[in-house]
Amino acid sequence: LLTKDEILSELKLQKIVTGILEDVIENFIANKEFCKEIVICKGKPATQGTDAKIEYFFNRNLNTKPKKNEDGSVDYHSLDTISGVEKGQRLALLTKEIPGVNGYDVCGNIMKPRDVKSMKLEYGNNIEISEDKTELFSAVTGHASLVGTKVFVSDTFEVPADVDNGTGDIDFSGSVHVKGNVKSGFKVVAQGDIIVDGVVEGAHLIADGQIIIKRGIHGMTKGILEAKSNIISKFIENATVRSGGYIETESIMHSNVSAFSEVLVSGRKGFIMGGMVRAGKKVEVKSLGSDMGTMTQIEVGVEPSKKECYGKLKEELVKRQKEMDQIKPILVTFTQKINAGEEIAPNKKAYIQQLAQQFRQMQDSVNELKVEFGLLHEEMTLGTDARVKVQNTVYPGVRITISDVSLTTKEERSFCQFTRESGEVIVKNL
Secondary structure, eight states: OOOHHHHHHHHHHTTOOSSBOHHHHHHHHHSOOOSOOOOOBOOBOOBOOBOOEEEEOSOOOOOOOOEEOTTSOEEOSSOOOOOEEOTTOEEEEEEOOBOOBOEEOTTOOEEOOOOOOOOOOEEOSSEEEOTTSOEEEESSSEEEEEETTEEEEEOOEEESSOBSTTTOOEEESSOEEESSOBOTTOEEEESSOEEESSOBOSOEEEESSOEEESSOEEEEEEEEEEESSOEEESOEEEEEEEESSOEEESEEEEEEEEESSEEEEOTTTOEEEEEEEEESSEEEEEEESOTTOOOEEEEESSOHHHHHHHHHHHHHHHHHHHHHHHHHHHHHHHHHHHHTTOOOOHHHHHHHHHHHHHHHHHHHHHHHHHHHHHHHHHHHHTOTTOEEEEEEEEOTTEEEEETTEEEEOOSOEEEEEEEEETTEEEEEEO
């Protein structure tokens, strides 16, 4: 027997102020139907917007793996590592974001759409941008590359012979092509790729793109290769190698090697002997370790950088906990004295207050570190897809770690694969 005004009054009492369907209420009053739910208020959902996006019109997939020959060797000479562009060529197109439209609920609360992602075109030298800042064009004929979100176009810097006393160190904004060797003690830095036709000795190479060494690195314990993308080298010996992509080589000896995704050791030799090899997903090798019992360690399952961060966090937590354990007894003693009504000198009281504030700050810091440590630990324990694949022989004494669990091989095995299952490293036949 409710009237329209009584229904509207009840809605107001329930703080329902928008989206009221008065025509539905009037129809109900005129044609009453009981024991039936009737929608008399409707909100309006938010209209979602569209993220900005960037299309690129040059070859960004410079991850071509070297060609395998029929005899099992690897061809490191025919590698397509340059993304050539012509002057005036369009390089990128930005489609701008479209913001969403707010909605509301029946109580008048605004329902906001998700935030849309805005983007802008980032670029280096030798590039022209349109007036509306939505297109990039190459100002020169050269090599285009994408480093992070930034487009570069540059002529490749060619060194006709060795990098040595005649050239000094090299630091170039594009790619570097060395026709000879890189001698010990010198440094080559490139914002693009580094290609060396010869041998790298105890030198330091840093690239924002790939590093290709067609005749390998003999590091003499001083050689370092660092690339944000892939590293391809004929062999790796007594060197430190860090890759933001995969690493491919024919052999690794007594080196510290880490790759974001995979370490692939193939070709005629295809062995890892001595040192430490880390990969986020997979290590694939023909022969692992040696019959001489050379200490060889393999780690997979977590990005090497994250594993290093995990170790540092663990050390920092132990250090800060010790510092807190030293402060805590002092605070407890003075708290007991205050509760017992003892007189505390003003200078000591100020010192204790300062110490208490320091303790609270340390607690907050430790709690933040524990959260970060816990997330990394969880990620490590979930690394179930990681594996070590041995195509021929794994020798005794090889330590294999997958995420957070380890196994040291006790006997010689052939054609096997190491994976993590039920919290332990297990071995399966290929």
